[in-house]
Amino acid sequence: MSSKDGVSRTLITALALCLVCSIIVSAAAVLLKPAQEANKTLDRKRNILAAAGMLDESKTIDEQFAQISARVVDLRTGKFSDDVDPEEYNQKKAAKDPAQSLDLTAEQDSAKIGRRENYAVVYLLESAPEQFEKIILPVRGYGLWSTLHGFVALEADGNTIAGLGFYEHGETPGLGGEVDNPRWKSLWPGKQVYRDGSVEIGLIKGAVNPQGDDALWQVDGLSGATLTSTGITNLVQFWLGEDGFQEFLNNLKSGEV
Numbered sequence: 001m002s003s004k005d006g007v008s009r010t011l012i013t014a015l016a017l018c019l020v021c022s023i024i025v026s027a028a029a030v031l032l033k034p035a036q037e038a039n040k041t042l043d044r045k046r047n048i049l050a051a052a053g054m055l056d057e058s059k060t061i062d063e064q065f066a067q068i069s070a071r072v073v074d075l076r077t078g079k080f081s082d083d084v085d086p087e088e089y090n091q092k093k094a095a096k097d098p099a100q101s102l103d104l105t106a107e108q109d110s111a112k113i114g115r116r117e118n119y120a121v122v123y124l125l126e127s128a129p130e131q132f133e134k135i136i137l138p139v140r141g142y143g144l145w146s147t148l149h150g151f152v153a154l155e156a157d158g159n160t161i162a163g164l165g166f167y168e169h170g171e172t173p174g175l176g177g178e179v180d181n182p183r184w185k186s187l188w189p190g191k192q193v194y195r196d197g198s199v200e201i202g203l204i205k206g207a208v209n210p211q212g213d214d215a216l217w218q219v220d221g222l223s224g225a226t227l228t229s230t231g232i233t234n235l236v237q238f239w240l241g242e243d244g245f246q247e248f249l250n251n252l253k254s255g256e257v
Contacts, residue, residue: 047167048123051151052134053189068123068136075120076102078247080257086121091138094119104243111141111238112231120245123151132252134162137245141235144227146170148179152236154193158249161191161201164236176228184220192216199241202233 045065049055056064070086073079094100094117101115123136136153150166165185171177178184187208193201200217205226208218221229238244251257 043167047165048136048151051163051165052123052125052136052153053163054125054134068125070121070123073120073122073245073248074118075116075244075248076118078245078249078251078257081119084119089119089121091117091119091121102243108243109238111235113141113147113238116243122245122248130255132156135249135252137239139235139239139244141231141238143169143171143231144176144225145172148231148235152239154249158253159193161188161193164188171228172225176222176225178222178225179228179232184222187219190216191219193240199237199246201236201240203229205229 042061045061046055048068049061049064054064072081072084072086072089074081074083095113095115098115100119101117103115104113120138122138124132125134127133133156134153135156135158136151138149139152140147140149142148146169148166148169148171150164150168152164153162154160155162163185166179169177169179171179191201193199195217200214202218203221204218205221207220208215212218240246240249248257
């Protein structure tokens with residue numbers, strides 16, 4: 001056998017192996033996609049329940065989530081909309097589409113997200129039809145190294161925070177990554193968002209003085225993570241402000257959604 005034949009056979013064998021492997025990988029990706037999507041949905045539900053302080057490890061996620069409904073809010077009007085399906089709507093994708101989002105000015109864009117989608121999916125715990133016990137809102141914004149994605153939950157008054165949690169970020173472990181620390185997250189419930197109609201909630205440097213006049217609107221900053229702390233303040237204030245959900249919350253309280 002000539003050296004050319006040997007090289008040809010080696011190349012053919014390598015190509016055949018590559019083809020077989022690519023078919024296996026592609027088939028596995030297709031077959032596993034439904035399971036991956038189901039796991040993503042389950043993880044989203046888990047994070048929503050956790051942000052609202054409703055997660056009970058003794059029950060299944062779907063069992064607990066059955067009491068929560070997903071609704072779409074038109075952020076341009078602050079009212080519910082049936083224009084998009086909350087189960088099919090991709091909020092991240094919409095935010096990148098100029099036809100489905102608002103190009104924020106530098107003054108508006110405190111959360112550093114660039115564009116704000118026109119529609120947002122919110123999650124509601126109802127005690128009775130149109131009587132809401134908890135309102136869970138999606139939030140995102142830039143920290144030090146990454147865009148943090150999470151949920152903030154409010155009580156029925158639309159002002160008292162029930163909880164906050166992030167499910168995706170790339171902040172520094174042990175510093176900005178302390179957003180995942182249960183102790184820090186436990187500081188949020190009971191805090192107030194608005195004072196005289198303005199968003200006042202935010203992180204401060206150091207620890208909050210519980211006797212201070214501003215204690216209800218303040219949360220301990222993340223030690224050694226000033227930029228992440230600033231980013232969290234900015235994103236919470238943006239999404240609960242006039243370019244986010246503030247008009248929707250006002251409409252919700254007045255029954256005009």
